[in-house]
Each structure stands twice: as C-alpha cells, then as structure tokens.
Amino acid sequence: MNPVQRPEMFIIGAQPVCSQLPGLSAGQRKLCQLYQEHMAYIGEGARTGIRECQHQFRQRRWNCSTVDDASVFGRVMQIGSRETAFTYAVSAAGVVNAISRACREGELSTCGCSRAARPKDLPRDWLWGGCGDNVDYGYRFAKEFVDAREREKNFAKGSEEQGRVLMNLQNNEAGRRASTVDVCPDLPGERSEARVLGGRRPSWRRAGATDLSGDYTDLSLGELSTLRSVSSPGSGPSKAVYKTADVACKCHGVSGSCSLKTCWLQLAEFRKVGDQLKEKYDSAAAMRITRRGKLELVNSRFKQPTPEDLVYVDPSPDYCLRDQSTGSLGTQGRLCNKTSEGLDGCALMCCGRGYDQFKSVQTERCHCKFHWCCFVRCKKCTQVVDQFVCK
Incomplete structure (x- = not known):
C-alpha cells in the first residue's frame, strides 16, 4: 500500500507515531521519525490529489471513487493500468504542492521561502523578494519519501513485479514535474507574467537556477545515508523543476495605480496540474518489462516517453459492471x-x-x-x- 493513499492518518497539527502508521516502508518510517512535522502535509497533499482525481474523472466510467478500506481506491490499484498511473502521479504532485507551500508559510522548521535568484530579465523597477513557494525543497522531499517504498523492493530482474515498480517510479516523477506547470493568478490587483512581459518568460537558467542548493542546505538527514541526495548541491533536476515554475507579481499603489510591483516564485494552481496530468493520462504509453529489467514500448513506432509522461503495463478493465476481482464498481x-x-x-x-x-x-x-x-x-x-x- 502506498502511504500517501491514507490521508486520513495525517491530521494537521498532530504528530504521528511513525511505528503505528501501517504501510510505511523502512525508509519512509525513518523519514517520518526525522520529519514528523512533514507528515501532516503529506496527508494534505494526498487529499488534494484525491479531490483532483475525482474532479478529472467525474464524467468517466471509472470516477476515482474511494472505498472504505486501507487501499482507498480498492483493488483497482493492483492493476498496472492508466488509472493507477494517474493516481500515483496526482498523489505525488499533491505532496510536492503541500510541502512547497508549507515551507513558504513557515510551517516546517527545515525549510523556508524559496531563495531562487532574481531573473536577470525581470524589469529593474520590480522588487524581487516576496516569499515564494519552495519548489525545489518540495520536489526533493516528495521524491525521497514517495519513491522510498518502491526503491526498497527487490524483485527478480525482468519480472512483472519489477515492471510495476518501474511504472510506479515513472508516474511518481511525472506527477512531481507536473506540479510545477505554469501559474500566474490573474486576480484583482495582480498582473500575470505573460501580460506584463509581453509573453516572455524570465530565464531561470540565467538566474542561476542550476544550483539552488541554498534552498535546502538546512535539511539535516542525520544517519539516513541513503537519502543524502536531498541536500547534495547540484543533485536532482533543478532545471526541470524551475523551467516550468512561474513568476507571480502583485501590484501596489493607491487606487490600483501599480506604482510598485513585488514578484516571487509560485507553484501552479492544482487544477492546472490536474489538467496536465489528465492530458498525460489520455496519451499514456503502454510499456512492458524486458529481460534486462527495463521498460520498453509495446509499440516501438511510438515516441519514447519522457520523464513527464505517464506509462502503464496492464490494460484497463471496461469498468461497466461491478467486479470484485478488478475492483470495478460498475456504472x-x-x-x-x-x-x-x-x-x-x-x-x-x-x-x-x-x-x-x-x-x-x-x-x-x-x-x-x-x-x-x-x-x-x-x-x-x-x-x-x-x-x-x-x-
């Protein structure tokens, strides 16, 4: 069982007893013990993912319905289908979202606001200093926690079980990357980056986004050596995370004169994340495990999936009738x-x-x-x- 699928176990403001949380792997239990204050936000992210899943599939035969047992989604999760791929991705995206914003709001002692460098092509009269979402920390912590369970499994090379592990890891990564799609709220008193810059995006590469280790140098991992990559300078796809993050700006001034602008890094609205993942679901790639322990396309004429794409290894049930063996609730x-x-x-x-x-x-x-x-x-x-x- 994937622990992020048990959001009811994590109540904001409460500290979990890690040894009593069912479904945690050894690495996840260590992370829980070291970062108990993070666990409530993992649960919050999972709830966000479930709500978004139910919105995206509200008009489909499978509508992301939950069941009253530990699996949350039922036996359907035992099938390596497109639907399972989506649930893993949207859950991972929810965790990135919740952790990144908890950092910004000062709820976590190991992180704070994003300290990404000012984009060089941001207009000079714009202030750079608002408290931005700590995307880098959220991405890295979610990667270590959510993936830990899969990485600890040891199945025979080329087995169906190993194929499912690789599928889950791919979809977790796609969800984390989707959580940083474009955002810039067009609210009263605020202007979107596209409007005020004529559609040009500030260059995060020129802003020094390839080395953002300053955002998480205070993440102490104690003796958990297998997870030290979280705080290693230059580790992880910082460019991938920041190339789709956006600059949000707010106007200040009398009667909306916008005489002063403050800008910061901001995550996407989660509906946009869900929309992007739904598109990835519709174009998900059918894969199979090879004897060498790698996933390959079932149809080699199709384009190789990127880290942003969803993959699946089993065909989906038709979900027409109730079927206990597949977990289908029927229509x-x-x-x-x-x-x-x-x-x-x-x-x-x-x-x-x-x-x-x-x-x-x-x-x-x-x-x-x-x-x-x-x-x-x-x-x-x-x-x-x-x-x-x-x-």
Missing part, C-alpha cells in the same frame, strides 16, 4: 448525459444497458446584484430538471 446508478456523444453520454457511460429518467428539483443562486460596499446579494431560484441514471 449502475451513475448519472449520464442523454444528449452527449462523449464519455459522459448515456450510451457510453451505461455500456449499452440503457438508462432511467427521473425529475429532480434543483436550487441555484440567481439574480445576483453587487451592493456598495462590498457584498453580493442573490435570490434563490428552483427549477425541475430531467436527469438520467444508468440501469
């Missing part, structure tokens, strides 16, 4: 769209079994008006709508 009782020809349409969602129709009363906010200053007042409107559920 009976699921809402479907009668007029859609897509995956949410009744024809595909119900797998040809047909659907039932019923009336539903829905209440929505309507006729909203802005009142000075500063609130919005709405009325409530009810309407009767037709809904359809699979037989």
Whole structure:
C-alpha cells in the first residue's frame, strides 16, 4: 500500500507515531521519525490529489471513487493500468504542492521561502523578494519519501513485479514535474507574467537556477545515508523543476495605480496540474518489462516517453459492471448525459444497458446584484430538471 493513499492518518497539527502508521516502508518510517512535522502535509497533499482525481474523472466510467478500506481506491490499484498511473502521479504532485507551500508559510522548521535568484530579465523597477513557494525543497522531499517504498523492493530482474515498480517510479516523477506547470493568478490587483512581459518568460537558467542548493542546505538527514541526495548541491533536476515554475507579481499603489510591483516564485494552481496530468493520462504509453529489467514500448513506432509522461503495463478493465476481482464498481446508478456523444453520454457511460429518467428539483443562486460596499446579494431560484441514471 502506498502511504500517501491514507490521508486520513495525517491530521494537521498532530504528530504521528511513525511505528503505528501501517504501510510505511523502512525508509519512509525513518523519514517520518526525522520529519514528523512533514507528515501532516503529506496527508494534505494526498487529499488534494484525491479531490483532483475525482474532479478529472467525474464524467468517466471509472470516477476515482474511494472505498472504505486501507487501499482507498480498492483493488483497482493492483492493476498496472492508466488509472493507477494517474493516481500515483496526482498523489505525488499533491505532496510536492503541500510541502512547497508549507515551507513558504513557515510551517516546517527545515525549510523556508524559496531563495531562487532574481531573473536577470525581470524589469529593474520590480522588487524581487516576496516569499515564494519552495519548489525545489518540495520536489526533493516528495521524491525521497514517495519513491522510498518502491526503491526498497527487490524483485527478480525482468519480472512483472519489477515492471510495476518501474511504472510506479515513472508516474511518481511525472506527477512531481507536473506540479510545477505554469501559474500566474490573474486576480484583482495582480498582473500575470505573460501580460506584463509581453509573453516572455524570465530565464531561470540565467538566474542561476542550476544550483539552488541554498534552498535546502538546512535539511539535516542525520544517519539516513541513503537519502543524502536531498541536500547534495547540484543533485536532482533543478532545471526541470524551475523551467516550468512561474513568476507571480502583485501590484501596489493607491487606487490600483501599480506604482510598485513585488514578484516571487509560485507553484501552479492544482487544477492546472490536474489538467496536465489528465492530458498525460489520455496519451499514456503502454510499456512492458524486458529481460534486462527495463521498460520498453509495446509499440516501438511510438515516441519514447519522457520523464513527464505517464506509462502503464496492464490494460484497463471496461469498468461497466461491478467486479470484485478488478475492483470495478460498475456504472449502475451513475448519472449520464442523454444528449452527449462523449464519455459522459448515456450510451457510453451505461455500456449499452440503457438508462432511467427521473425529475429532480434543483436550487441555484440567481439574480445576483453587487451592493456598495462590498457584498453580493442573490435570490434563490428552483427549477425541475430531467436527469438520467444508468440501469
């Protein structure tokens, strides 16, 4: 069992008893003992990943539904399918997100704000000094913790079990990298980097992003020698992490005059992370394990996957019917769209079994008006709508 799939075990503000957390590998237990304050944010990241998974698959036969047991997602996780690939990736991305922001907010004693160098092509009149998300620390800690369980497994070279381990590691990495996709919130009082720089991205390479060891030199790992790479200068794909991180800027000034701008490094909104991973899911590569213990493409005519791509080793069930052997919950009782020809349409969602129709009363906010200053007042409107559920 992957420990990040048990978010209910980690409650923010509480310190876990590491020996009592089921599913931790030896390396993860050591990390837990050394960094107990991190564990709550690992759980927070897992919850974020689960919510995003359920959003992305809400209109598919498999809708990332959870079950009431230790596996969270059920037996479906035992299959090396596209769906399993996505859950590993989105969970890893959630951990990067939560740890990076916990650093920024001062919740962790071993890290703080990102100290990435000022991009040289940032306009001179812009201040560089806002407290940015510590992407580098979040990436590295998530890599060590999430991957530890897989790396400790010792299966025969070329075995199906080894293929599954390599698949999990690949998808963990894809999730971590996806967590640093572009972000720049276009909120009142803020301007996006693309707008104010005419679409040009500040160069992190010229800003010295290839050596960001200063962001995590205070990460003391004690006697855990197998994890010292976390604090080794130059180790890890710093350029890969920062090439897709973005500069967020906020305007300051009387009446929104924007006479002064403060900029900082910021992670993506997690919805954008989920959107990118969903695209990777749709284009995931089918792989198989070779006798040499490497993953190779099932179809050699396709492009070799990059570290940002998802991979899978088993075909997916059709998820039409409840099947305890595969963990499929089936689609009976699921809402479907009668007029859609897509995956949410009744024809595909119900797998040809047909659907039932019923009336539903829905209440929505309507006729909203802005009142000075500063609130919005709405009325409530009810309407009767037709809904359809699979037989």
